Amino acid sequence: MKNFGDTDLKRLHRQWRRRTEGAVALLLDSVQTPFNVGAIVRLAAAERVEHLYLAGATPSPTEAKAAKTALGSQRFVTWTAHDDVADAMAAARSAGYFLLGLELADTAVPLHEVALPADVCVAVGHEDKGLSPLVLQQADALAFIPQLGRVASLNVAHAAAIAVYEVRRREWTSTRA
Numbered sequence: 341m342k343n344f345g346d347t348d349l350k351r352l353h354r355q356w357r358r359r360t361e362g363a364v365a366l367l368l369d370s371v372q373t374p375f376n377v378g379a380i381v382r383l384a385a386a387e388r389v390e391h392l393y394l395a396g397a398t399p400s401p402t403e404a405k406a407a408k409t410a411l412g413s414q415r416f417v418t419w420t421a422h423d424d425v426a427d428a429m430a431a432a433r434s435a436g437y438f439l440l441g442l443e444l445a446d447t448a449v450p451l452h453e454v455a456l457p458a459d460v461c462v463a464v465g466h467e468d469k470g471l472s473p474l475v476l477q478q479a480d481a482l483a484f485i486p487q488l489g490r491v492a493s494l495n496v497a498h499a500a501a502i503a504v505y506e507v508r509r510r511e512w513t514s515t516r517a
Contacts, residue, residue, distance in 0.1 A: 362508075363458070365391045366463075367439070370469075370472065374409070375497075377399050378409025381410040382409065382410050384417045391419065392418070392419035394422065438459060442463065442471075442500070443484065452486075462507065
């Protein structure tokens with residue numbers, strides 16, 4: 341078995357970029373831990389998330405702890421900071437995104453069962469409190485990640501990664517790809 345070199349990796353990633361037309365964004369609804377923000381920024385750079393909408397108490401990707409976790413990947417991601425989540429949702433909708441809230445809520449359906457358009461903004465919430473009531477009320481859809489173990493929830497950065505991957509995977513496996 342051969343390991344991938346830099347040229348091989350570039351070729352492999354280019355192949356997947358060509359198969360990807362939909363736009364993905366993330367809305368961080370008071371994700372307060374800088375390390376989680378940094379991990380989400382790194383995810384965004386790796387999976388070509390077009391934009392981050394930072395709402396409420398979410399620290400900037402340039403904050404020292406967030407930047408340390410992002411490992412320089414923040415230079416590949418665009419973001420805007422919004423004082424409140426209503427402004428962030430309005431900005432995402434104005435950009436043409438379908439707003440998908442990721443939350444363990446009674447009205448949420450399993451992530452793999454949600455019908456999604458090409459352009460999706462995944463909203464993730466506070467590490468303990470989850471999404472704000474406004475996002476829960478006004479999201480176009482709510483989804484949860486089914487879990488089989490004894491732990492009831494995931495770290496917000498991990499949940500965001502699973503959701504972004506699922507959105508991309510659907511596009512790659514659809515008849516459009």
